[in-house]
Amino acid sequence: MTSSARPFLNRRLAEFGTTIFAEMSALALTTGSINLGQGFPDTDGPEEIREAAVRALRDGRGNQYPPGPGVPELRTAIAAHQQRRYALSYDPDREVLVTAGATEAIAATLLALVEPGDEVIALEPYYDSYAACIAMAGGTRVPVTLRPHEGAFRLDLDELRAAVTPRTRLLLINTPHNPTGTVLTRDELTAIAQLAVERDLLVVTDEVYEHLVFDDAGHLPLASFPGMRERTVSIGSAGKTFSFTGWKVGWVTSTPDLVTAVRSAKQFLTYVASGPFQYAVAEALTLPDTYFDSFREDMRTKRDLLSAGLREAGFKVFEPSGTYFITTDIRPLGAALSKDGDGFAFCRALPERAGVVAIPNAVFYDHREEGAPFVRFAFCKQTDVLTEAVTRLKRLTT
Ligand SMILES: *Cc1c(COP(=O)(O)O)cnc(C)c1O
Numbered sequence: 081m082t083s084s085a086r087p088f089l090n091r092r093l094a095e096f097g098t099t100i101f102a103e104m105s106a107l108a109l110t111t112g113s114i115n116l117g118q119g120f121p122d123t124d125g126p127e128e129i130r131e132a133a134v135r136a137l138r139d140g141r142g143n144q145y146p147p148g149p150g151v152p153e154l155r156t157a158i159a160a161h162q163q164r165r166y167a168l169s170y171d172p173d174r175e176v177l178v179t180a181g182a183t184e185a186i187a188a189t190l191l192a193l194v195e196p197g198d199e200v201i202a203l204e205p206y207y208d209s210y211a212a213c214i215a216m217a218g219g220t221r222v223p224v225t226l227r228p229h230e231g232a233f234r235l236d237l238d239e240l241r242a243a244v245t246p247r248t249r250l251l252l253i254n255t256p257h258n259p260t261g262t263v264l265t266r267d268e269l270t271a272i273a274q275l276a277v278e279r280d281l282l283v284v285t286d287e288v289y290e291h292l293v294f295d296d297a298g299h300l301p302l303a304s305f306p307g308m309r310e311r312t313v314s315i316g317s318a319g320k321t322f323s324f325t326g327w328k329v330g331w332v333t334s335t336p337d338l339v340t341a342v343r344s345a346k347q348f349l350t351y352v353a354s355g356p357f358q359y360a361v362a363e364a365l366t367l368p369d370t371y372f373d374s375f376r377e378d379m380r381t382k383r384d385l386l387s388a389g390l391r392e393a394g395f396k397v398f399e400p401s402g403t404y405f406i407t408t409d410i411r412p413l414g415a416a417l418s419k420d421g422d423g424f425a426f427c428r429a430l431p432e433r434a435g436v437v438a439i440p441n442a443v444f445y446d447h448r449e450e451g452a453p454f455v456r457f458a459f460c461k462q463t464d465v466l467t468e469a470v471t472r473l474k475r476l477t478t
């Protein structure tokens with residue numbers, strides 16, 4: 081600290097000083113706990129895709145700055161994937177932008193589209209970078225809270241409608257939803273689309289878990305709803321779908337004007353990233369449906385294993401319809417064990433008590449009290465790791 085009283089971190093970011101993930105991962109190390117806090121897989125994605133990255137490196141593809149919008153092979157593959165899965169047509173040259181993961185796509189989109197003072201409506205609890213990016217853009221976040229209803233966290237459409245004001249710039253939607261595992265239904269998405277059209281709003285939709293939907297309905301992209309193609313910025317990523325979260329290859333698909341706007345911000349963030357990995361992800365996106373189906377089935381099995389174990393250990397489980405997270409309510413464990421339903425205190429004590437790390441959902445809320453009793457566990461881990469975690473958690477109540 082200098083002698084001046086002014087803190088180093090600016091006012092826009094002051095509230096985001098440190099993340100709970102750092103604290104919990106450190107606790108996992110010192111206590112030898114199983115870390116079900118952070119959501120990354122403990123097994124790498126397909127060998128042939130790893131080899132594709134090695135080949136690109138060796139062949140000298142992507143070792144120097146790739147083109148600003150992304151390598152043509154990947155943009156073509158992204159457009160083809162949208163066409164094949166959802167019958168959505170995007171021009172690879174004008175309507176696709178490759179980013180440094182979905183994280184940069186979110187940042188660049190908000191920095192490009194939001195003026196200081198604009199309101200951004202986001203579903204609460206939210207992915208932690210949303211609040212920080214809205215703040216960096218100078219926007220005001222307006223949370224609409226998903227609340228438990230019949231075993232899942234659901235959107236209150238009246239509340240969403242009421243949140244729209246003349247200052248609303250955009251709706252920031254996330255489906256499948258992290259951390260709750262909620263997948264918005266066709267009716268909910270239809271209502272969101274109608275609202276966006278009626279109030280002439282832009283919609284940014286984070287669909288990084290598009291291939292992790294366990295319902296038979298499958299993933300429904302918001303851009304495919306009537307009137308949405310021209311007002312929606314869709315965000316995708318290879319990290320979650322192909323289990324290569326370290327590669328940081330994400331993308332934006334939208335209209336030429338919106339993609340150009342997002343690119344204007346993106347070029348001054350990373351400019352470009354992940355050169356050789358872009359070629360590998362282009363190959364990954366053309367994997368046959370059997371890859372996507374068996375990946376999803378594998379995750380569904382893991383979900384079932386962990387949710388059954390959590391239930392037996394005494395938690396209330398909100399069975400996720402998508403993503404690789406399970407949100408639980410700790411209150412059924414009793415006042416003493418659940419620290420009076422205080423998820424923060426519970427998660428701080430859990431490594432010592434049970435040798436497992438989880439994340440208090442309250443960190444994803446502006447209305448902390450709404451999220452207090454909820455705790456999130458990740459199930460994108462090897463089966464024996466999940467089995468051991470369940471064994472440890474059951475010891476809580478015995
Ligand atoms: C993991 C995640 C991201 C970030 O994706 P990257 O491609 O790793 O940057 C964005 N949104 C949600 C909801 C996520 O869970």
